Amino acid sequence: MRIEGLLFAFVALFVALCDIVYWFTSHDPTGTTALALTAGLGVIVGTYLLFTARRIDARPEDRPDADIAEGAGAVGFFSPYSWWPLPLAGSAALVALGIALGWWLVIIGVAFLFGSLGGLLFEYYVPEGDYVAEGEQLPSA
Numbered sequence: 001m002r003i004e005g006l007l008f009a010f011v012a013l014f015v016a017l018c019d020i021v022y023w024f025t026s027h028d029p030t031g032t033t034a035l036a037l038t039a040g041l042g043v044i045v046g047t048y049l050l051f052t053a054r055r056i057d058a059r060p061e062d063r064p065d066a067d068i069a070e071g072a073g074a075v076g077f078f079s080p081y082s083w084w085p086l087p088l089a090g091s092a093a094l095v096a097l098g099i100a101l102g103w104w105l106v107i108i109g110v111a112f113l114f115g116s117l118g119g120l121l122f123e124y125y126v127p128e129g130d131y132v133a134e135g136e137q138l139p140s141a
Contacts (some may be wrong), residue, residue, distance in 0.1 A: 002062060012042025027110030038126035091116050 019035035022028070053062075060066035091112035099107030 001049050001053035001056070001059070005046050005053055008046030008049060009041050012039045012046055015039040015042060079123065082120070082123060084116060084123055087112070088120055089117040 015035055016039040018038060019032060022035055025034045026032075052111055060070040083110075091109050094109030095113060098107075098109050
């Protein structure tokens with residue numbers, strides 16, 4: 001992660017220098033502010049990555065003596081098929097539309113947004129004891 005952090009720090013420094021040159025050549029407050037915020041975002045991400053790199057062990061990608069096989073294995077769990085991004089995008093569009101049409105629509109959109117976000121987050125959550133193996137039935141009360 002150290003290389004990624006240094007890359008973001010370099011981008012932040014480059015954009016900050018471009019921002020200074022841009023201000024003195026154009027005196028445009030909008031572009032100067034946008035470049036300053038871009039540099040700030042680079043500083044935030046670069047700082048996070050550099051601090052995280054100091055706290056964790058070196059990954060195989062960070063070590064020059066690592067073998068390719070060390071990076072093999074499961075990376076994580078990625079949902080293969082989910083309908084929840086569709087209502088999530090629809091409710092976010094409803095919130096954006098509500099800003100233009102009326103605040104009452106924003107309130108409805110935020111309610112749908114929280115519901116669809118909860119569905120996306122807890123899609124694979126199964127409370128302990130509620131799992132039924134294939135071929136078994138739930139015990140009746």
